[in-house]
Amino acid sequence: MSGNQPGISRRAVLATSSVTLSAAALALKAGAPFSGTARTVPFHGSHQAGITTPTQDHLVFATFDVVGSRDDLQGLLSTWGTVAPILAEGRPIPAVWDNTYPPSDTGEATGLAPSGLTLTFGYGPSLFDARFGLSRRQPGVLQPVPILPGDALDPATSNGDLCIQACADDPMVAFHAVRNLTLLGQGTVVLRALQIGTGRTSTTSSSQPTERNLLGFKDGTNNLTGSDTALLKRWVWVDPGDDQPWMGGGTYLVARRLRLDLEAWSSLPLTDQEQVIGRFRASGAPLTGTTEHDAPDLAAQGPHGDPIIPANSHIRIAAPTTNNGIHLLRRGYNFIDGLDPTTGAYDAGLFFICFQRDPMAQFATLAGDLARTDALMRYVTATTSAVFACPPGLEKGQTLGADLFA
Numbered sequence: 091m092s093g094n095q096p097g098i099s100r101r102a103v104l105a106t107s108s109v110t111l112s113a114a115a116l117a118l119k120a121g122a123p124f125s126g127t128a129r130t131v132p133f134h135g136s137h138q139a140g141i142t143t144p145t146q147d148h149l150v151f152a153t154f155d156v157v158g159s160r161d162d163l164q165g166l167l168s169t170w171g172t173v174a175p176i177l178a179e180g181r182p183i184p185a186v187w188d189n190t191y192p193p194s195d196t197g198e199a200t201g202l203a204p205s206g207l208t209l210t211f212g213y214g215p216s217l218f219d220a221r222f223g224l225s226r227r228q229p230g231v232l233q234p235v236p237i238l239p240g241d242a243l244d245p246a247t248s249n250g251d252l253c254i255q256a257c258a259d260d261p262m263v264a265f266h267a268v269r270n271l272t273l274l275g276q277g278t279v280v281l282r283a284l285q286i287g288t289g290r291t292s293t294t295s296s297s298q299p300t301e302r303n304l305l306g307f308k309d310g311t312n313n314l315t316g317s318d319t320a321l322l323k324r325w326v327w328v329d330p331g332d333d334q335p336w337m338g339g340g341t342y343l344v345a346r347r348l349r350l351d352l353e354a355w356s357s358l359p360l361t362d363q364e365q366v367i368g369r370f371r372a373s374g375a376p377l378t379g380t381t382e383h384d385a386p387d388l389a390a391q392g393p394h395g396d397p398i399i400p401a402n403s404h405i406r407i408a409a410p411t412t413n414n415g416i417h418l419l420r421r422g423y424n425f426i427d428g429l430d431p432t433t434g435a436y437d438a439g440l441f442f443i444c445f446q447r448d449p450m451a452q453f454a455t456l457a458g459d460l461a462r463t464d465a466l467m468r469y470v471t472a473t474t475s476a477v478f479a480c481p482p483g484l485e486k487g488q489t490l491g492a493d494l495f496a
């Protein structure tokens with residue numbers, strides 16, 4: 091174990107200190123929130139926050155490899171589940187030692203409002219291999235997404251044992267949360283990959299305007315929202331009878347870093363761009379409509395009998411009506427990671443995140459269709475891919491990971 095003091099890990103100190111990590115002790119130590127002006131999203135609830143929560147503007151998505159023991163892992167999950175509600179309230183990690191040790195909170199969010207921070211935890215398929223005795227707990231549908239045509243995946247930054255999706259209206263608040271949760275895991279986890287996302291590309295609430303992605307198009311018009319209760323029950327929330335009872339009320343997260351060829355896209359005439367998507371760029375309306383939320387008419391034909399929404403357009407191929415009703419809850423972000431050092435092209439695109447009840451039957455089926463026939467995919471290269479089981483939410487007093495290890 092590495093630590094802040096020789097031979098002493100940060101997590102070990104927290105675990106063995108006279109100040110234990112019970113929720114009550116932390117609440118006492120945490121003091122008052124910094125500022126009560128911005129919104130807070132409760133961490134506790136029957137489902138994890140950060141799924142149907144109206145999408146915040148910024149993302150920090152971290153994946154981890156577990157390097158500690160089963161006990162270390164169990165202890166860390168418990169710690170994360172105790173600290174997460176404190177961070178969501180905009181409070182610092184409480185001090186557990188004096189100033190001769192490194193501060194327990196790294197400090198960069200001091201004075202910032204809670205900013206709607208949500209922390210969503212997930213377990214990757216590899217967590218259920220032989221290392222931690224969890225193989226009998228693996229849900230059957232929790233399998234790596236098959237490699238799709240056109241993928242150029244980096245194995246070093248794909249997949250992972252654990253993930254934390256941190257979303258907030260302030261990027262520093264999201265980064266601070268991930269950084270401090272990572273420090274609490276010293277000796278138990280190491281960061282595998284970190285993706286910063288900025289500018290949401292999905293709408294999960296009818297009260298939010300639809301944002302634009304880096305193609306310049308409104309993205310998220312026809313997405314599931316938090317008020318689509320029946321569709322969420324059918325397509326997003328796992329039923330306890332589906333497979334592993336511990337996943338009841340949970341969902342599966344698929345994350346794909348989809349690099350966009352922005353240079354090629356920018357050289358397409360506007361009408362060609364609109365044919366690729368199947369919507370008008372300015373209004374977001376389908377090519378058969380006039381306003382953004384008009385329902386696309388996939389049967390409508392032009393004067394020569396051609397479909398007005400082209401056969402290979404993105405919204406036709408992705409639409410539930412052409413996919414046995416398959417819905418996903420999309421919750422992606424733009425990413426802009428500078429320039430590709432070899433080509434000088436933008437290293438930018440869409441960090442696609444979606445939630446579903448069955449990642450194989452939903453995401454993999456849809457993405458396979460898109461990869462084979464969607465005109466948009468000429469401009470898209472997947473560079474990372476990962477899937478995680480997000481357990482149900484915790485009620486106050488419950489412990490993250492308890493059902494998994496029971």
Ligand code: HEM
Nearest residue numbers: 307308309310311312313348405408409410440456457470
């Ligand atoms: C970089 C890649 C992608 C871009 C830029 C992109 C962009 C868009 C845009 C602009 C829309 C229309 C507005 C809307 O309804 O949200 C849309 C719709 C949609 N996209 Fe994507 N998308 C990408 C990849 C994907 C992938 C990989 C999937 C799933 C496997 C997907 C699933 C959907 C679905 C389900 C819709 C709604 C279709 C409908 O019912 O009208 N997209 N996307």
